[in-house]
Amino acid sequence: MQDEKGILIVLSGPAGVGKGTVCNALREKNTGIEYSVSATTREPRAGEKDGVNYFFKTKLEFEKMIEDNRLLEWAKYVNNYYGTPIDPVLDTVNNGKDIILEIEVQGAKKVKERYPEGIFIFLMPPSLSELRTRITERGTETQDLINERMTVAQEELEMMEYYDYVVENDQVEYAVDRIRSIVTAEHCKRERLVEKYKQIVEVE
Amino acid sequence: MQDEKGILIVLSGPAGVGKGTVCNALREKNTGIEYSVSATTREPRAGEKDGVNYFFKTKLEFEKMIEDNRLLEWAKYVNNYYGTPIDPVLDTVNNGKDIILEIEVQGAKKVKERYPEGIFIFLMPPSLSELRTRITERGTETQDLINERMTVAQEELEMMEYYDYVVENDQVEYAVDRIRSIVTAEHCKRERLVEKYKQIVEVE
Structure with a gap:
């Protein structure tokens, strides 16, 4: 009888939104979620360990991985x-564990093409809800400033297109709690559980 | 600018699974979720308050509600x-608050027809995962008992069809935590947030 598959969680968002901080805070919670380690051809820096910080590869090894479609x-x-x-x-995931991948927006888009069954979470800066407040509290901001923020908001909205969830990074603690909730909820999705239990009932 | 709409959460499941207990435990957490109050034509019992335990209606009033499609x-x-x-x-929901409705399976099906945008949670007795354990630990159970439980499991699986989520009621605390997570995750769904923020950006 096969165990339930784990989930690939992709955490992305605009530069500077705090993906790393949120990811580290999540890691400290000992949620049982694994963390994806990137491969690179750059030299290890002092203290960096192969397989922990990065998988350190030669150019030849890396290009072979590209060729073999192993990335x-x-x-x-x-x-x-x-x-x-x-x-x-x-x-x-085949061992039934969840794994999180923290990555910039372009990379996330590629992961989506290759592994669409992943859960894609867009970490959003509080700019949009701040914009909302600023518009509501008219008179405290110039129209220029509002327009500028509006442009940024438009760009952020366009980036969100490929994502399943949007998590506002208003406070790291809240963002972490929302991500944990998303993972818990995903494990409760009917399709997932029916699949799991059908195996029990049909195996007999 | 319109606020985000609340969510109707429908909590259902087979008789005796503990819907009421889970719902009360959730209520004690002060999550800010409102609780739907049923209407009935039966007489109030000692201590029951109109609008709290039930909306007490006459037969005529109730039949008028049916006629007017207000149920x-x-x-x-x-x-x-x-x-x-x-x-x-x-x-x-129009005031931006979530509301939970605890109801038996037939009622939930009707709510789904009338309000498909609700979130339908099936509270599952631990029978299915117990069945899994029993099958794994072969020899401790007779085949008759396993077959009997298998039939129950089949029925439960069929009931799940209309639901978005399945929450195992292994322990009330865990079930409550899963339901809270589902509600949090639903509020993070991209479609929901994009809609909210598009209003800000487009209103200007």
């Missing part, structure tokens, strides 16, 4: 490759 | 009507 997504910055190896992710 | 669902037991008035539910 959920990858990109080249300056002269180095960075990417997400697919094997540890699949191993984790 | 989310209703049924007649013995000589009395029982039902869920739609107005308090709509008022609550």
Whole structure:
């Protein structure tokens, strides 16, 4: 009898929204969620451990992984490759454990193409709800400032298109609680549980 | 600018699963979720208050509500009507508050037809996961007992069809936590938030 599969959780959002901070705070909660480790061709820095901070690869090894389609997504910055190896992710979910991947918006889009059954969470800066407050409290802001924020808000709204959930990062604690709730709720989805129990009933 | 709409949460499940206990435990948490009050034509019992335990109605009043389509669902037991008035539910969600409706499976099905945008949670007895354990620990149970439990499990699986989520009532505390998580997660759904923020951006 097969166990319930784990969930790949992709946490993304605009630069500077605090993805890393939220991810670390989540990790400190010992939720049992695993954390995806990226692969890179850059040199390890002092104290960095292979398989913990990164999987350190040679260029040749990395290009072989690209060729073999063993990366959920990858990109080249300056002269180095960075990417997400697919094997540890699949191993984790196939073992019934959840795994979280913290990644920028372009990478998340690629992961979505390759692994659409993941849960995509967009971490949102409080700019949109702040905008709401600013508009409501008219007179305290110039129209120019509101227009500027409106443009940013439009861009953020467009980025959200591929995501299942939007979590406002108003306070790290709240954001972490919302992410945990999303993961719990996803495990309670009917399709997931019916699948699990049908196996019990039909196996007999 | 319109506020985000609240969610109608329908909590149902087989007789005896503990819907009332879970609902009361949730209520004690002061989550801010409102509770739907049923209407009935039966006589108030000692201590029961109109609008708190039930909305007490005459037969004529109740039949007028049926006629006017002002009930989310209703049924007649013995000589009395029982039902869920739609107005308090709509008022609550339109005011941006969530409301929970605890109801048996047939009633939930009717609510689903009338208000499909509700969140339907099936509270599941631990029978299915117990069955799983019993099958795994072969030899401790007779085949007859397993077959009997298998039949119950099949029936439960069929009941789940209309639901969005399945929450196992293994322990009341856990069930309550899962339900709270589901409500939090639903409020983070992209469609919900994009709608909310599009209003801000487009109003300007």
